[in-house]
C-alpha cells in the first residue's frame with residue numbers, strides 16, 4: 024500500500040491522440056483535446072507514481088466511491 | 103405574497119410567528135409547460151425568476167432531484183467579484199455586480215450582500231506586474247481595482263505573515279474594493295420565493311432521468327415523477343452536467359471534479375476582507391457568525407463523491423497557515439465538498455445547442471455563485487428569445503471548436519490542476 028500523496032493524476036486514459044499523418048476532422052481533434060465523458064462510476068484514468076518510481080499506470084476507479092477495480096501498465100490496452 | 107418588512111415582522115410577532123405564508127408551494131407537476139428548467143440551484147432558480155420577470159414567461163417548472171439549494175449554491179464559500187482580465191468575463195461579471203447590489207431590494211429578501219473587498223496577494227515582482235496588468239484591464243472596463251504595496255496590505259490585514267524569513271513573502275496585492283460575499287441560502291430562497299409568486303412551479307424530489315428528442319427537437323423530459331412536455335428546456339445542473347449530457351448523446355468540454363471547503367470554530371471579528379494566497383490555492387474570509395471560511399484546490403481527480411479526502415485539505419490549510427499563522431490555533435468545525443462542472447478553459451457555457459429548444463448552462467468551475475444573477479438573466483434571455491445576449495455571446499459552446507477560448511488563467515485543459 025502506498026499513500027495517495029505519492030501519486031499524481033493524468034486524466035482520462037481512454038482519450039487517444041488521432042494518428043499522425045492521417046486526415047482528421049475538427050470534430051476528432053475536439054474530442055481529443057476538449058470533450059470528455061467524465062461519468063459517475065467506473066473510469067479509466069492515468070496516474071503517475073510521481074514521488075516514487077515515476078512510472079505511469081492506468082487505473083480503473085469508481086468516481087463516486089474511489090474503489091479501484093483494475094490497474095494496467097501504461098502501454099497495456101484497456102480491454 | 104406577504105411582503106417582508108419591519109411591519110410584517112411586528113405584526114407576525116403578535117401572533118407568535120405562526121401565520122407567516124409559506125415561502126413557496128409544493129405543486130404536483132403538470133403534464134406540460136412552456137419552459138422546463140432542470141436543476142434548482144442558484145442558476146436554475148434565477149433563470150426562472152428572470153423568465154417570469156423580464157420576459158413574462160410564467161408557465162415554467164423547475165425540476166430539482168433533491169431540494170432547492172442542496173447543491174453547490176448551498177455549499178460554496180460565497181465570494182462575489184468581477185476581477186477578470188478578459189472583456190467577456192469582466193463585462194458579464196460586472197453586469198452581475200450591479201444585480202448583486204440591488205438584489206435584496208429586488209427580491210424583498212435579505213441576501214446579506216457584503217461588499218467588503220477582496221485582496222489577491224502577490225509574492226514576487228513578476229506577480230505584481232501581472233496584477234498591475236489585470237488591474238488596468240479591469241479599470242478599462244469600469245471595474246474598481248487598486249494595486250497595494252506591502253505596507254498598504256499590512257495596514258489592512260496585519261494578521262498575515264509579514265516576517266522576513268518566509269518562503270512566500272508578501273510583496274503586495276490587487277484589491278477589488280467592491281467585491282465581497284453574500285448569504286448563499288438566502289439567494290436561492292429569495293429567487294425561489296419570487297419565482298413561485300409569479301407562477302413558476304418549483305418541483306422538488308423529482309429527478310430528470312431522460313429526454314424526449316425527435317427530429318432534432320426537444321419535446322420534453324422523463325422524470326422520476328412521470329413525463330413532462332416542454333418545447334424549451336434549460337439545463338442548469340452544474341456538477342451533474344456530464345450525466346445528463348450523456349443521456350442526450352452529447353460529449354461536452356466539461357469534467358466533473360470535487361472542491362472542498364471548511365470552516366473553523368467561530369472567533370471574534372479579525373478579518374473584514376476576502377483574502378487569497380498568491381503562491382498556491384487558498385482563500386479565506388470570516389462569516390457573520392465568526393467562523394473562518396476557507397477553501398482552495400480541487401481534490402485533483404474526477405469525482406462525484408460530494409465529500410473530499412484529507413490530502414488536499416491538509417495541503418490547502420498548510421498554505422493558509424503560511425499566509426496567516428494564527429489559523430494553526432483554531433479548531434476545524436466542518437468540512438464539506440461539492441461537485442464542480444470544470445470547463446476546459448475555466449469559463450462557463452451559456453448557449454443554445456444543436457437540439458432545437460435545448461439550452462445549456464454549465465462549466466461554472468468554482469466561480470459560479472457570483473455569476474448567479476448574471477447567469478440567470480442571460481440564460482433567461484437566451485431561452486426566451488432563442489438567441490444569446492451580447493453579454494453571454496463569448497460563452498458559446500463552439501468556442502472550443504473555433505479556438506476562441508476564454509482561458510483567464512492560461513492553464514489549458516488540465517482541469518484538475520486549475
Ligand SMILES: Cc1cc2nc3c(=O)[nH]c(=O)nc-3n(C[C@H](O)[C@H](O)[C@H](O)COP(=O)(O)OP(=O)(O)OC[C@H]3O[C@@H](n4cnc5c(N)ncnc54)[C@H](O)[C@@H]3O)c2cc1C
Nearest residue numbers: 141143144145167173174175178179181310440470471472
Ligand atoms: C466548496 C465550494 C466552494 C465554492 N466557492 C465559490 C465562491 O466562493 N464563489 C463562487 O462564485 N462560486 C463558488 N463555488 C461554485 C458555485 O457554488 C457553483 O459554480 C454554482 O453554485 C453552480 O450553480 P448552481 O447554484 O445552479 O448549482 P447547484 O446548486 O449545484 O444546482 C444544480 C442542481 O441541479 C440538480 N440536479 C442535478 N441533476 C439533476 C437531475 N437529473 N434532475 C433534476 N435535478 C438535478 C442538483 O440536485 C442541484 O440542486 C464553490 C463551490 C464549491 C463546491
